[in-house]
Amino acid sequence: MATIRDVARLADVSVATVSNVLNSADRVSPELLARVRAAMEKLSYTPHAGARSLRKRSSGLIGLVVGDITNPFFSDLFEAVEDAAAASGHLVLLCNSNERSEREEAHLRMLRTQRIDGLILAPTGAVSMNRASLLAQLEVPIVLVDRAMEGLGYDAVVLDNRRAGFEATQHLIGCGHRRIGLVNGPEVLRTAAERLAGYREALLAAGLPLDPDLIRDAGFRQQPAEQAMAELLALPQPPSAVFATNNLMTVGVVKALADRGLACPQDISVIGIDDLPWAEAVSPRLSAVAQPVRAMGEAALDLLLRRLAGSLSGPGTTNVMAPRLVIRRSCGAPASGLPAHVG
Amino acid sequence: MATIRDVARLADVSVATVSNVLNSADRVSPELLARVRAAMEKLSYTPHAGARSLRKRSSGLIGLVVGDITNPFFSDLFEAVEDAAAASGHLVLLCNSNERSEREEAHLRMLRTQRIDGLILAPTGAVSMNRASLLAQLEVPIVLVDRAMEGLGYDAVVLDNRRAGFEATQHLIGCGHRRIGLVNGPEVLRTAAERLAGYREALLAAGLPLDPDLIRDAGFRQQPAEQAMAELLALPQPPSAVFATNNLMTVGVVKALADRGLACPQDISVIGIDDLPWAEAVSPRLSAVAQPVRAMGEAALDLLLRRLAGSLSGPGTTNVMAPRLVIRRSCGAPASGLPAHVG
């Protein structure tokens, strides 16, 4: 494979000049520029990223680590980040931790040997001390997405989770529901806690009672959500509507209903967080509180690039994005047959 | 950040020795090994991938380029490939071309400057001359996935598309259907052509006529598939069952039905290629011909690694994987109200 020396030889200039046309083309005269470009073309020369990253102190690589690339939220996120990164000449290194923190830590080490310029991290689970130090060792700007980890001083871009919880619940209340099930993630996670807070707040605002029986922790996962939904249905006074706080759990909830032959919204109403590509395709078309995924990815990369450029400094800021309520058909008036309870 | 020299100094050995513990630990005495390891630990040393890739002639990077990471098929594929690659100490560089060949070509150039060790490519669209030469210039082993490009001599792992088409169609025929719509991709693509061939063959085997009106090209995309389904329904003699030849088009078809209030399988039966994570959740639970995505990813990486190790050589082989028919509820007997036509 051709090196910069070969190009220099062929164009009859010094290697320094070739390097210049690569990096600051304006510092070289038009005629040499043309000669060099021609030589590169003829040899189909491509610079060696390794050598470059060795000499400059930057690799042009940006790490993106997510918990589950199979989750549409994360694949959309990757797409957004990669598009934006391409525009600034960066390459995105995607790491999928499969929600296992050991894998995530292994990935962080990998990313360090790659000498990434910056990291976008959607942290899985709680923040271990171990991981915090791995992050610090990277010695590069870091932007958190989806889940913020307070106290570490990193930039973050997150959904306004309280509001998302509030709007979803409010929408159901507006449809006439009074007993609303909540299939939530574990409260130790900030996102879950905030979504719950929004739910509470909406109930309170409507003067509705809060029944702890209606609140379930399904670990943000599909299978447990299915189980949780089953339990809710088995309650002496089952809810007339359910709010699932992420997309995986929405699938679980819908499946539980389908398995029991319950129609929606006739028998029970459903709303979820995260819009899904097929939400429009299934019947009923699912209502949801959508996250502005693309905007979140772009915002994250923007923060990162600004840190890299030095145009942003000081302690990390948290960028809170507004959810968007997408109303389709899965929420209707409470089933007449079921008791719409007033507590 | 600590370098190999720092480690050597601290452990009071030569850099060569440190390098040895990194690469062939068995060639160094236990006591020096321990000293070096301790020094690395203390300095939290991590090798510089760039420098390494410069000196050895390999980067430890493997490229994976796909058309649409948002498509569950591809995100599953990435997951499988990354898992397998991690086991062999490779890092996967994912590139998403958004089905645009210019982006794909830009990515191939990027991958060349990264000096990837090998490439797994799910080619989008037809093979341009330009792209063929870009691939050749990479000068690394290449494995094609999903769509083979004949004549270039690369290894490939693909679905047995003919059989997939055959089994899906046969299943519908077995349910009693005689007019079966086919929502297919463009026939210039081998995959689409073969799936069509399987469809034909199944009809032929059952002694059923082939009605060209029932066959539509929806470009493997959702929106056109919705449109195609609408056209099929508007036919004077609409089909009693539909077979969509990929997951995006299945969504489009289902949506078209839902929009018209058509129930499935009561009004019309549906089967698709590619299983979907939510196929079990919607009602009706969708039947499908599943691709063994994980196995395909693993097979692709395996081929690549064997080429790299030199244990595989000679012309490329094509690895044909068997589809798996997953029967759920979306296919039933033809609607009594609709004419089950005998041509």
Add this chain to the structure above:
DNA sequence: GAGCTTGATTGAAACGTTACAAAACCAGCT
């Protein structure tokens, strides 16, 4: 105790770039 063998350790030369200071060039002035 001299000569071998074997295995562990090391010095130093690459690998392909970029950065920086030095050199060369070229007008335009005195």
Add this chain to the structure above:
DNA sequence: AGCTGGTTTTGTAACGTTTCAATCAAGCTC
């Protein structure tokens, strides 16, 4: 002709590794 000040161009020392031949130590054998 000799300067000056400004561009272009260039030589060369890093950057952090690995590789490979060379050295060294230690245990054998005769």
